[in-house]
Structures are given as C-alpha cells and as structure tokens.
Amino acid sequence: MNDIEQLIAGLSKDVQPVKPALHPYKLSLQWIGAAALYLLVTLALTGLRPDWHESFVEPWFVAEIATLFALFIVTALSTALLAFPDLHQKRLLAYAPLVPAVLFVAVILSAALADTPPAPLPEHSIECTCSILLTMLLPALWTFYSLRRYASTHYRLAGSIALLSAFSVGALWLRLHEVNDSIAHVVEWHYLPMLGVGLLGLWLGNRLLKW
Amino acid sequence: MTNRDDNLEDLMRQSLAGDQRAYAELLRATARLLKPFLSNRLRQSGEVDDLLQEILLSIHKARHTYDGQRPYKPWAYAIAKFRLLDHLRAHYADRLRDAEDYDELEEILPDDVTETGMSYESISAEVEKLPEKQATILRLMHHDGYTAREVAAKMGMNESAVKVAAHRAYKILRERLERQ
Known part of the structure; x- marks a missing residue:
C-alpha cells in the first residue's frame, strides 16, 4: 500500500481545478449542429437534386431520407455517450443506433421490393462511394478529434459509430444531390460500403482512441 | 451506505x-x-x-x-x-504466445515424451536441479500423479503453459541424462 500512498500524495499535490467535460447531450447537439450546417453548405455549393419536389412525394424516398437522418442523429448521440467511461450511465441510449439501423435496412429492403420494374441503373458506380467518403472526411475528423479529449472505455465501438455518423452525413448529401432512382445502385454503391466504414471505424477506434 | x-x-x-x-x-x-x-x-x-x-x-x-x-x-x-x-x-496474449511454442514443440518432439522407461525416483535428483517452476510441475505430474489440468489449476497457470513448461523440462532432462 506504500506505493499507492505515494502515488496518491503525488497526484493530489498537483491537482488543479478541472472544468467538467460537456454533457453528452450538449456534445452531440454540437456535432449534429455542425454536421447539419456542413450538409447545408455542401448542398448549397453542389446543388439540390433538380427533381427534389417529385422525389419528396415518393413515400420510399421520404422514408429512406427520414431513417437515414434518424441514424445520423442517434449515432451522433451514441458516440457522445460512448466518449464517457461509464457511457454517462445511459447504457441503453448508447446502443440505440441499432433501432434506426434496423428501420433503415427494413425501409431499403421494402423500397427494393417496391422497385418494379427496376429503375434504370445510372452510368457511374464507385464514384458515388468515393464522393460519400470525401464528404464524410471533415465530420469524421472533427468527431475523432473531439473524442480523443474524452476517455472512452469502448473505443472500438466509439470509432465505428462515429464513422457511421459521419458516413450518414455523406450519404444524405448524395441522396439529396444526385438524380437517381435506382435502389439497386443505391444499395450497392451508397449503403453497402457503410459496412466497410463501420469495420474501419473499429480499427481506427483501436488506433486513435485508446488511452 | x-x-x-x-x-x-x-x-x-x-x-x-x-x-x-x-x-x-x-x-x-x-x-x-x-x-x-x-x-x-x-x-x-x-x-x-x-x-x-x-x-x-x-x-x-x-x-x-x-x-x-x-x-x-x-x-x-x-x-x-x-x-x-x-x-x-x-x-493472456503472453500465455497464448507460450501455447504457440507448445504447438511448435509438439511437431519437433516424439509423440510420447514421458515414455522414457525410467521411474521418477531414479531421476528425482536431476529434476530438483531444474528451475523451480519446472521442477514443481514435474513433481506434481509424475510423483504426485496430477494431470496437467490439475497442475494448471493448482499453480494458477493455464493448461497449455503447464504442458510447455513440462516439455521444456523433459528436453533439459534428456540432454543432461544423455551426457551422463
């Protein structure tokens, strides 16, 4: 116990007043606000899809955008909770992204089933994935930078959910920008890469958020 | 409270x-x-x-x-x-590395390294000259009749680590006995 007494004496001797970290709700609001602003600016620069008033009366398109937006909000909140060692004692909320994720998959599957005859595939393919990845870079960097100032005990999961949140910003931008009705294309080049990004987040979390 | x-x-x-x-x-x-x-x-x-x-x-x-x-x-x-x-x-990552050593040893050593045709008593003096942990493992396994799993539980090690230590001890013993 002698070493422990020495350590305690050393730690307490130099203790300074500490400003408690932002509450996770405020932290996530900050992220959501900044990401929403970024999305609006990007859309203003690149332009909203010209057929938006027709698209927004399509129930499956509206459902897709709504669940994707919900995924973005809930993953941002979950990332903020995962930044705290004890998940701010809101464990259920930290794992809440599962709900919009299931809803999102259900909507996409239903939209795919309802796509008869299938809408024509656009001529491009991987360009969409690359555009989403480029768009998500800034929100991802900012979120990881903020997360490093906290003390996550679930660093892999935090990294993964943070990247999914950033990816959903990129995916929202592309769906609101690109004129494309092919759900097959959207699944293959917009949403399937999400799985890879989630796995990449696990690895990045391990590399960058371990403390 | x-x-x-x-x-x-x-x-x-x-x-x-x-x-x-x-x-x-x-x-x-x-x-x-x-x-x-x-x-x-x-x-x-x-x-x-x-x-x-x-x-x-x-x-x-x-x-x-x-x-x-x-x-x-x-x-x-x-x-x-x-x-x-x-x-x-x-x-456990350290122990797993030991267990990997054991897998390699299994390929090098004969199938049953404990079948030496000698009794424990005849080589007990050599066993006692081994490092303490290896000597204890051999004593428990060959004198007291414990299995590797029981020795592992007794010594707070995992079973693979016990087997590795035992194999290393057999190797040292064999070299020493061959020199005699």
Missing part, C-alpha cells in the same frame, strides 16, 4: 474544484473500494497493487469526464473494469 456514497460524490466535486485534501481522500477511498474487486479477479497481490496504481492514474486522467451529478461508483468501476480487461488481455 448512502451517506458514504454521497460522500464520494461530494469528495469528487470538491476535487474538481481543486481541493487537494478532498482529492487525496477520494483516491484513498477509491483504492479501498477497488482492492477487493481486483483481489477477487487476480491471483497475485503484486499484480493487484500494480493494477490499482494504473487505475488510480486513469481516474486522475479521466476525472474531467465526471461532472459530480451522477453516482461516482459506476464511473470508477467502469474505468477499473476497463483497465482490468486490458491487463488480462495482455496477460
């Missing part, structure tokens, strides 16, 4: 305001709280003290993530559990 818990939260709030005495008291109370938790999960007391120090350092480093508004204990235990898992992960 509630008063004590309130006390920890109060101490942390005062610590966050820069009160050195409260912080020292809080860390002492935390060490008392966590010691039995670690002792129940680790075998050696040296390991417990080392890990406890690491946890106190982590609590110090992460204290800004506690706001004084929620219970202190779950926050402290979350950090303790996190460090304990890290420690166990590193510990």
